Amino acid sequence: MMVHILSAASELFSPYVMAVIFGSAVFGLFIGAIPGLTATMATALLVPITFYMDPVPAVAAMVTASAMAMFAGDIPSALLRMPGTPASAAYTDDAFALTKKGMAHVSLGICLLTSAIGGIFGALVLSAFAPPLASLALKFSSFEYFWLCLLGLTTSAFIMQGSPIKGIISLSLGLFVSTIGIDPVSGVPRFTFGAPSLIGGVSLVPVMIGVFAVAEILRFYAHRNPKLALEQVELKGVFTGQGRILWRERKAIAQGNVLGTLIGIVPGAGADIAAWISYSVAKKFSRKPEEYGRGSEEGLAAAGAANNAAVSGAYIPALVFGIPGDAITAIVIGVLFMKGVNPGPTIFLNNPSTVYGIFMAFLVANLLMIPLGWVAIRCGRVILKARLSILMPIILVFCMVGSFAVDNTVAAVGVALAFGVIGYFMEEAGIPIAPFVLGIVLGPLVEQNFLTSMMKSGGSFVAFFDRPIAAGLALVTIMIWLSPLLAFWRRRKLVDQA
Amino acid sequence: MTDRTRTFSRYAAGFLMAGSLLSASAAMAEWPERPVTLVVVAGAGGGSDYTMRLLGAELEAALGKPFTIVNQAQASGIVGYTTYTSAAADGYTLGQLSPIAQFKLLGQANFTPDNFTAIAQFNADPSAIHVAKDSEITDMKALVEILKADPGKLKISCGGSCNASWDIPFVSMLLDQGVDVTKLNLIPGPGSAAALQELAAGGVDVVLCSIPETTALAEAGIVRSVAVMSEERIAIDDSIPTVKEQLGKAYVGGTWRGIGGPANMDPALVTKIEGAIKQAVESEKFKTGMEARGFGVAWLDHAAFTAFLDSHFEETTKVINALKGQ
Amino acid sequence: MVKFHDRHLGVVMVVLGAAITGLAMVLPGPITGAHIAYGPGFFPSLLGVATMLAGLALAIRGPQADTDSDASDAEAKGRPRFVAPLLVLGSMLAYVYLSDTVGFLPISLVILVVLLMVGGMRFVSALLLSLATSITIYLLFSKVLMVPLPRGLLQPWAIWL
Numbered sequence: 013m014m015v016h017i018l019s020a021a022s023e024l025f026s027p028y029v030m031a032v033i034f035g036s037a038v039f040g041l042f043i044g045a046i047p048g049l050t051a052t053m054a055t056a057l058l059v060p061i062t063f064y065m066d067p068v069p070a071v072a073a074m075v076t077a078s079a080m081a082m083f084a085g086d087i088p089s090a091l092l093r094m095p096g097t098p099a100s101a102a103y104t105d106d107a108f109a110l111t112k113k114g115m116a117h118v119s120l121g122i123c124l125l126t127s128a129i130g131g132i133f134g135a136l137v138l139s140a141f142a143p144p145l146a147s148l149a150l151k152f153s154s155f156e157y158f159w160l161c162l163l164g165l166t167t168s169a170f171i172m173q174g175s176p177i178k179g180i181i182s183l184s185l186g187l188f189v190s191t192i193g194i195d196p197v198s199g200v201p202r203f204t205f206g207a208p209s210l211i212g213g214v215s216l217v218p219v220m221i222g223v224f225a226v227a228e229i230l231r232f233y234a235h236r237n238p239k240l241a242l243e244q245v246e247l248k249g250v251f252t253g254q255g256r257i258l259w260r261e262r263k264a265i266a267q268g269n270v271l272g273t274l275i276g277i278v279p280g281a282g283a284d285i286a287a288w289i290s291y292s293v294a295k296k297f298s299r300k301p302e303e304y305g306r307g308s309e310e311g312l313a314a315a316g317a318a319n320n321a322a323v324s325g326a327y328i329p330a331l332v333f334g335i336p337g338d339a340i341t342a343i344v345i346g347v348l349f350m351k352g353v354n355p356g357p358t359i360f361l362n363n364p365s366t367v368y369g370i371f372m373a374f375l376v377a378n379l380l381m382i383p384l385g386w387v388a389i390r391c392g393r394v395i396l397k398a399r400l401s402i403l404m405p406i407i408l409v410f411c412m413v414g415s416f417a418v419d420n421t422v423a424a425v426g427v428a429l430a431f432g433v434i435g436y437f438m439e440e441a442g443i444p445i446a447p448f449v450l451g452i453v454l455g456p457l458v459e460q461n462f463l464t465s466m467m468k469s470g471g472s473f474v475a476f477f478d479r480p481i482a483a484g485l486a487l488v489t490i491m492i493w494l495s496p497l498l499a500f501w502r503r504r505k506l507v508d509q510a
Numbered sequence: 511m512t513d514r515t516r517t518f519s520r521y522a523a524g525f526l527m528a529g530s531l532l533s534a535s536a537a538m539a540e541w542p543e544r545p546v547t548l549v550v551v552a553g554a555g556g557g558s559d560y561t562m563r564l565l566g567a568e569l570e571a572a573l574g575k576p577f578t579i580v581n582q583a584q585a586s587g588i589v590g591y592t593t594y595t596s597a598a599a600d601g602y603t604l605g606q607l608s609p610i611a612q613f614k615l616l617g618q619a620n621f622t623p624d625n626f627t628a629i630a631q632f633n634a635d636p637s638a639i640h641v642a643k644d645s646e647i648t649d650m651k652a653l654v655e656i657l658k659a660d661p662g663k664l665k666i667s668c669g670g671s672c673n674a675s676w677d678i679p680f681v682s683m684l685l686d687q688g689v690d691v692t693k694l695n696l697i698p699g700p701g702s703a704a705a706l707q708e709l710a711a712g713g714v715d716v717v718l719c720s721i722p723e724t725t726a727l728a729e730a731g732i733v734r735s736v737a738v739m740s741e742e743r744i745a746i747d748d749s750i751p752t753v754k755e756q757l758g759k760a761y762v763g764g765t766w767r768g769i770g771g772p773a774n775m776d777p778a779l780v781t782k783i784e785g786a787i788k789q790a791v792e793s794e795k796f797k798t799g800m801e802a803r804g805f806g807v808a809w810l811d812h813a814a815f816t817a818f819l820d821s822h823f824e825e826t827t828k829v830i831n832a833l834k835g836q
Numbered sequence: 837m838v839k840f841h842d843r844h845l846g847v848v849m850v851v852l853g854a855a856i857t858g859l860a861m862v863l864p865g866p867i868t869g870a871h872i873a874y875g876p877g878f879f880p881s882l883l884g885v886a887t888m889l890a891g892l893a894l895a896i897r898g899p900q901a902d903t904d905s906d907a908s909d910a911e912a913k914g915r916p917r918f919v920a921p922l923l924v925l926g927s928m929l930a931y932v933y934l935s936d937t938v939g940f941l942p943i944s945l946v947i948l949v950v951l952l953m954v955g956g957m958r959f960v961s962a963l964l965l966s967l968a969t970s971i972t973i974y975l976l977f978s979k980v981l982m983v984p985l986p987r988g989l990l991q992p993w994a995i996w997l
Binding site: 057060061175177178180181184185187188191195197198200202203226229230233234235399401402404405406408409410412413416417420422423425426428429432433441442443458459462463466467471 | 842845849852853856859860863864865872873874875876877878879880883884886887890891893894897916917918920921923924925927928929931932933935936940944947948951952954955956957965969970973977980981982983984985
């Protein structure tokens with residue numbers, strides 16, 4: 013084993029591979045920092061570049077780029093209120109609220125350090141416990157997924173601010189948008205109105221670019237919106253006071269690490285869902301839930317750690333069983349196969365140095381994130397200093413190129429445009445955006461897992477509670493639903509007694 | 511350098527003629543004289559992407575012009591097929607041609623063989639039947655008997671969306687064996703990885719997908735392959751018997767990949783592209799690249815591929831109508 | 837800008853929800869197989885009904901003192917302008933319909949120059965900045981990341997791009 017670790021280390025720390033890692037880090041930070049361009053896209057864009065590389069540098073490139081992009085998504089989120097990746101969307105309002113208070117350095121510092129901590133925690137779990145945890149992941153069938161998704165939808169109740177009715181409207185509309193296109197269960201095209209560009213459905217990335225970035229650009233031109241006027245010209249020390257904050261939020265960070273890794277391990281649920289669930293759980297158990305959405309450092313710490321932990325966790329089922337934990341590892345598995353490294357239980361026997369190389373790449377990438385992320389944040393100062401009238405047109409061009417690059421069609425630019433207008437009016441009407449995006453992420457999962465479960469059980473609902481994990485998840489979900497009622501009932505009782 | 515000068519002078523001339531009077535025949539004689547776009551109807555990093563990139567790299571090396579890979583995976587590839595079938599028939603926009611007959615039958619798109627020029631097929635991967643390790647189904651005879659007695663008894667995952675490359679040949683086989691296919695319990699899913707996960711979790715009884723996709727789980731002792739739907743045992747794992755060995759009759763099918771173009775391409779141009787693909791497919795690098803990941807190399811030239819496309823539409827129509835109960 | 841009246845919003849949502857439900861109900865059943873009572877219209881019609889109910893609740897309840905609303909925000913916004921946001925939408929529409937024929941470089945150049953000048957920049961500096969930005973983005977995405985940005989009018993120079 014030691015031999016393999018050493019040989020992996022000598023390959024990983026060769027000048028060539030280090031150069032690849034450094035290049036991918038810069039690339040990942042750049043892609044992540046552009047509003048709407050996701051960690052998944054960073055990985056997909058690397059496929060042609062890594063085509064002729066050896067397995068270790070190829071995977072190291074993808075690991076590094078995706079981890080960096082996941083953090084960098086927080087930069088525009090904090091500075092411009094435009095989340096760079098869907099995983100940042102859960103806590104955009106908090107990150108931006110801190111910036112408005114002149115504390116951009118605090119919010120970015122928390123995001124950077126918790127991202128690195130989450131990534132390293134996930135990587136350590138990956139190195140130590142991959143095989144048993146992967147076996148656990150294989151126990152998930154459509155019944156378990158259904159409850160997990162419902163749990164995810166339920167959490168949106170906690171992230172809603174303001175009117176719950178408007179939150180429900182937002183969630184329903186998001187879920188509805190996810191049904192556009194060919195229904196994968198029945199094969200029937202839905203709500204396409206005969207438009208060929210809608211038959212594939214609307215992808216998440218152009219929608220995100222629309223409701224966040226384009227809507228913000230429209231708002232800027234419509235109002236010269238002071239909401240975006242950056243009240244802070246100088247970015248103070250990113251690491252100043254972070255030690256104290258991290259220690260204070262240690263519970264939230266630990267929770268984010270564990271939940272993020274676990275959700276990452278479950279195939280099909282990735283960093284986006286991890287960030288949302290972790291944020292909601294943190295809020296649910298917080299002593300200061302009223303701060304959430306208005307600059308909660310606790311929420312930032314929990315979700316910031318969770319999304320990077322999920323990126324690492326997703327590799328567990330991918331390496332052990334060849335079953336991708338998320339969209340990023342789906343691409344990485346393809347690349348590994350391409351290199352003749354077949355994921356599976358024997359990967360530890362057949363390609364040990366590759367596996368150790370991947371583990372170490374995770375550690376290197378997440379450690380490298382701290383200095384490089386610091387540089388990226390310093391570069392972010394340009395955003396704070398630049399005039400928005402110059403920045404906005406440039407962001408618009410990036411939005412269009414980014415939408416186009418998802419599937420290489422201009423129709424996606426049209427989608428970004430449409431959802432930009434929708435996002436603008438939603439904001440004007442006081443409808444929150446976050447439940448809408450959550451609905452789009454979870455919609456297909458909820459529907460497909462419900463329908464295939466019904467097909468498997470022959471229409472019986474009992475099957476949803478038949479399996480131990482499914483029953484456990486069902487219990488948690490239903491308890492959360494009933495908790496407001498229980499609380500109400502208990503309060504009544506107390507009042508009566510008084 | 512001459513290349514560039516020529517391009518430049520042509521541009522100057524073209525500019526005078528509104529930049530569009532490049533005659534088709536001149537373009538053909540020198541194909542390719544500018545970058546060629548290859549549309550892959552699947553996302554980056556998957557099997558289709560890999561085989562097409564491999565082929566593209568060989569074509570690029572042989573012909574000295576870039577072959578740009580464009581991934582358009584939306585709507586099971588309908589978007590990608592639409593892109594290249596509606597492009598100019600000048601040989602500069604080509605794409606992956608894989609099973610397409612189901613789209614029209616399911617009302618998703620209007621593709622017929624007439625929309626395509628089937629230039630050449632370079633790969634075929636047989637469908638295979640997989641069960642959980644401890645399943646009572648040990649061979650095809652037993653499987654067919656169970657389904658004859660009660661077609662709805664087994665939960666059969668299509669390894670992706672149903673009415674597609676993995677389940678069509680399987681249903682076609684059952685139809686021929688006298689199973690009432692309208693009552694089959696076919697379960698769709700997002701892809702073969704998710705289907706295998708369901709199998710491991712005990713959610714389904716049978717998964718249909720290709721052999722290389724299951725190697726990891728087979729090694730882990732979780733999944734067992736019952737039979738493969740090819741004429742002969744396949745190289746990647748020759749311990750898996752064919753359906754023919756078990757049922758005494760050959761049932762063959764699965765997915766396949768070829769290069770297609772828009773309809774009405776000039777025959778001389780088609781011959782030229784076909785020749786280039788043949789050369790690339792026969793290259794050592796392509797062969798080893800395909801072998802490394804367990805992809806079968808299967809060559810069909812323009813004529814054979816065109817005829818094959820028609821029979822693909824026939825079989826798919828027959829099976830989908832049978833599933834509808836018609 | 838006056839905030840949308842919640843009652844009106846509620847009515848709009850009822851209509852939208854009804855439309856979604858209606859469209860979902862007329863969706864065809866599964867084409868083959870699928871032996872379950874829930875067709876492709878089941879889930880969307882649930883969502884339509886949810887939207888309708890929420891809209892109805894909003895329409896009945898009417899506006900509420902929104903604890904979240906930033907009074908200063910609403911005031912500072914003032915009346916919205918129309919021309920500039922329409923230019924943004926127009927730019928995106930132009931990109932959708934023209935980028936394939938015109939090419940990425942020319943269209944992004946025009947969009948940038950126009951929007952920068954709307955932002956108060958002078959023509960020459962806007963042009964220089966736009967040129968630099970467009971070329972950088974093109975090189976980055978097209979050359980390094982191999983995203984097939986359309987060449988359009990510049991196709992004859994493809995070999996140099």
